[in-house]
Amino acid sequence: MNVKQLAVHIGARIYSGPGKSRDIKSVYAGDRISELLSAASDDTLLVTNLIHPQLFRIAQLMEVPGICLLNGVSVEKQMVDLAVQNGTCVLVSYEGMYETCGRIWGCLLKEESS
Amino acid sequence: MIQESYAITGGNYKNAGFASNLLKTRLKRVGIEPEVLRKIMIAAYEAEMNVVIHADRGTMRVALDDGYLDMEVKDEGPGIPDIGLAMKEGYSTAPETARDMGFGAGMGLPNIKRNSDFFRIESAVGKGTCIRATIQLRPHGRQAPHKNSISVREDLCSGCLSCVRACPTGAVRVHSKRPEILAHRCIDCTACIETCTSGAIQAGSRRFFPSRAERGTVVVPLSVLAQFGESMSPRLLIRYLKEEGFSRVLTETGYKDALKKEILSTVRRKKDTMPVISPVCPAVVNLVETRFPSLIPDLAPYMSPIDALVFSTPQRPLLCIVPCPAQLTLLRSRYDESEVIVVAVDVLYDTVGKGQPSFGQKGHAGRKRPDEENGKKNGPSRQAEKEPMHDPNGILVVSGMKDVVDILERMENGCLRDVPAVEPYACRYGCFGSPLLRENPAFAIYRAGSLEYDSAANAAAIRKTAPYTARQGIRLHPNLSEAVLLLGKIDDVLRTLPGKDCGLCGAPGCDALAEDIVLGRAQVTDCVHFGGNQEKNP
Numbered sequence: 001m002n003v004k005q006l007a008v009h010i011g012a013r014i015y016s017g018p019g020k021s022r023d024i025k026s027v028y029a030g031d032r033i034s035e036l037l038s039a040a041s042d043d044t045l046l047v048t049n050l051i052h053p054q055l056f057r058i059a060q061l062m063e064v065p066g067i068c069l070l071n072g073v074s075v076e077k078q079m080v081d082l083a084v085q086n087g088t089c090v091l092v093s094y095e096g097m098y099e100t101c102g103r104i105w106g107c108l109l110k111e112e113s114s
Numbered sequence: 115m116i117q118e119s120y121a122i123t124g125g126n127y128k129n130a131g132f133a134s135n136l137l138k139t140r141l142k143r144v145g146i147e148p149e150v151l152r153k154i155m156i157a158a159y160e161a162e163m164n165v166v167i168h169a170d171r172g173t174m175r176v177a178l179d180d181g182y183l184d185m186e187v188k189d190e191g192p193g194i195p196d197i198g199l200a201m202k203e204g205y206s207t208a209p210e211t212a213r214d215m216g217f218g219a220g221m222g223l224p225n226i227k228r229n230s231d232f233f234r235i236e237s238a239v240g241k242g243t244c245i246r247a248t249i250q251l252r253p254h255g256r257q258a259p260h261k262n263s264i265s266v267r268e269d270l271c272s273g274c275l276s277c278v279r280a281c282p283t284g285a286v287r288v289h290s291k292r293p294e295i296l297a298h299r300c301i302d303c304t305a306c307i308e309t310c311t312s313g314a315i316q317a318g319s320r321r322f323f324p325s326r327a328e329r330g331t332v333v334v335p336l337s338v339l340a341q342f343g344e345s346m347s348p349r350l351l352i353r354y355l356k357e358e359g360f361s362r363v364l365t366e367t368g369y370k371d372a373l374k375k376e377i378l379s380t381v382r383r384k385k386d387t388m389p390v391i392s393p394v395c396p397a398v399v400n401l402v403e404t405r406f407p408s409l410i411p412d413l414a415p416y417m418s419p420i421d422a423l424v425f426s427t428p429q430r431p432l433l434c435i436v437p438c439p440a441q442l443t444l445l446r447s448r449y450d451e452s453e454v455i456v457v458a459v460d461v462l463y464d465t466v467g468k469g470q471p472s473f474g475q476k477g478h479a480g481r482k483r484p485d486e487e488n489g490k491k492n493g494p495s496r497q498a499e500k501e502p503m504h505d506p507n508g509i510l511v512v513s514g515m516k517d518v519v520d521i522l523e524r525m526e527n528g529c530l531r532d533v534p535a536v537e538p539y540a541c542r543y544g545c546f547g548s549p550l551l552r553e554n555p556a557f558a559i560y561r562a563g564s565l566e567y568d569s570a571a572n573a574a575a576i577r578k579t580a581p582y583t584a585r586q587g588i589r590l591h592p593n594l595s596e597a598v599l600l601l602g603k604i605d606d607v608l609r610t611l612p613g614k615d616c617g618l619c620g621a622p623g624c625d626a627l628a629e630d631i632v633l634g635r636a637q638v639t640d641c642v643h644f645g646g647n648q649e650k651n652p
Contacts, residue, residue, distance in 0.1 A: 033163070034221035037156055038229075042148070050216045054163075057131035061138060061155045113325075 001111050003066040003089045010103040012091040017084035022065035029101050040064050047101060059088040070097055116178040122165045130166040133174050134158040150251055153229040157247050160222045161187040167212045185247045193239040198637055232591055233634055262300040263317050263439035266293045270314035277306035277315055278622050282519050283404050288620035289636045301400035302440035303540035305515040308549040317439040317458050317550055324433055324455060329359040331429040336365050337437050337545040338459050340562035341553045348565040368573030369419035376575035378507055380414050381534040388412050390535040397440035397540035398518055406522050407584035415578045422576040424454060435459055438548040459550050513539040603632045612643040
């Protein structure tokens with residue numbers, strides 16, 4: 001499933017760039033930079049409460065296709081632009097971590113079984 | 115040789131990660147494999163952030179040479195009072211401000227170590243810290259560490275150390291209740307899994323069954339077919355798999371017989387009097403390559419039965435359900451995952467009989483005709499299957515890692531010259547005794563005897579095209595002169611150790627502990643005799 005389809009399925013707002021058609025094969029949710037860093041890859045969606053320039057830095061380093069932020073937070077345009085330029089989509093879910101992860105899980109499961 | 119140097123400013127969170135990013139752009143231009151680049155980036159970013167969080171200023175120096183990348187991150191900062199503690203996962207001294215930003219998980223240093231092939235840290239309190247990490251650029255090259263299929267779950271380990279003693283190649287270490295398997299030594303035999311009572315050592319597997327669309331031909335060894343004892347005979351299991359959408363179910367028995375025939379004719383052709391070693395068990399082949407390289411000429415150059423079966427079956431994708439980590443590793447390394455899907459036997463336990471209420475009935479229906487099943491049994495290896503420890507052709511069948519090692523040691527000493535051939539199995543009772551299997555091996559062998567298999571006409575022993583080669587140990591350091599220096603250090607450390615080889619430190623012997631200490635895997639204080647020693651020689 002690509003980033004854009006996933007965003008539509010979980011009802012998240014999406015700031016997309018050229019990366020929106022990249023495929024997601026795994027998802028990692030967490031709030032610690034080290035964990036996100038070691039889980040990140042070029043087909044991993046990161047789900048996190050963090051909003052910090054360093055988050056976008058690791059996305060850039062690991063060429064992550066998408067970052068999903070939570071609770072409908074607003075993000076500085078500057079940060080989003082930087083991420084989008086580097087090919088990372090920024091998703092903003094209106095739900096918390098638990099609900100969002102549940103929805104993503106459901107989507108990916110449905111895709112796998114179909 | 116490329117050399118780069120980047121300055122890092124402490125406390126500057128806005129530009130942190132900048133050096134790593136510059137490095138990445140440079141390395142991308144060199145054309146480094148993505149998987150390796152990933153490891154480098156994790157190590158570089160973590161090291162850089164350590165400077166930003168803890169120190170005033172620092173530099174990252176990177177040297178790229180043929181085959182490896184050397185990274186040195188040096189800082190001027192408070193230093194680390196207890197390196198052992200700092201290396202522990204979850205331990206962090208990061209300030210509250212850094213934690214709020216998601217740092218300070220206490221994973222930084224362990225992350226660097228995990229992602230580098232060589233790691234060293236030196237620190238002086240009040241002065242600063244220096245981290246050196248080396249990463250091999252060609253992990254699939256000759257010198258690369260071997261892949262293996264045995265994995266460890268640290269949380270389950272009880273620290274009993276029996277795996278350290280059981281491993282025939284000294285590949286297991288347990289330092290502070292954390293078992294670690296050194297991939298370059300591991301031969302994927304099952305000795306450690308067998309002896310582990312806590313379940314911390316397992317064989318890694320893709321734990322799901324392929325979807326119906328992916329199901330075509332399936333390879334199920336006889337030892338796996340015989341796993342569902344009373345409720346399902348091997349023949350019923352074959353029928354069940356066919357009902358589940360597999361078009362053909364193949365088993366390796368024919369190939370095993372063919373290999374045995376070929377071994378016997380090799381014995382007749384062989385000029386010297388040393389026994390021929392049958393390559394029937396891939397774990398033992400690995401053992402010979404690792405620990406008994408002088409016996410390599412005696413290994414018959416054929417594929418193992420499973421390998422030969424997969425090789426001569428043209429259908430793709432092919433699913434293989436294997437009973438042991440050695441076969442898992444062998445097939446996975448030889449074939450692409452999209453062509454040959456290799457899974458460990460646990461998938462069958464998870465699938466067969468679950469949510470299948472009609473199963474028991476089928477089992478009964480099957481048991482109604484035992485006469486038919488037992489009626490015609492004159493397959494060539496029937497006798498051998500029933501009593502795997504005895505072979506009518508005078509082949510010495512040996513099973514269980516301890517006994518195999520003993521026999522190979524005797525061969526190395528030039529004994530056993532009157533034995534024509536040796537058929538060694540890493541697991542007791544041959545493949546039926548793999549610890550991944552749940553059925554009592556004796557009963558499984560009994561069950562397997564009831565299977566009327568098709569001794570396929572085309573089953574033949576297949577010659578290996580690539581020769582056996584002694585497995586190279588991993589170099590202490592990719593750079594030869596550094597490696598020699600490290601070797602000297604290991605000797606120095608070894609001289610301070612008691613030399614009792616008691617194994618209580620979690621390494622199999624004092625020399626292994628000395629290597630671990632120098633490579634940062636362990637500390638001198640891990641040695642239980644250390645304190646006493648110091649008192650005697652102040």
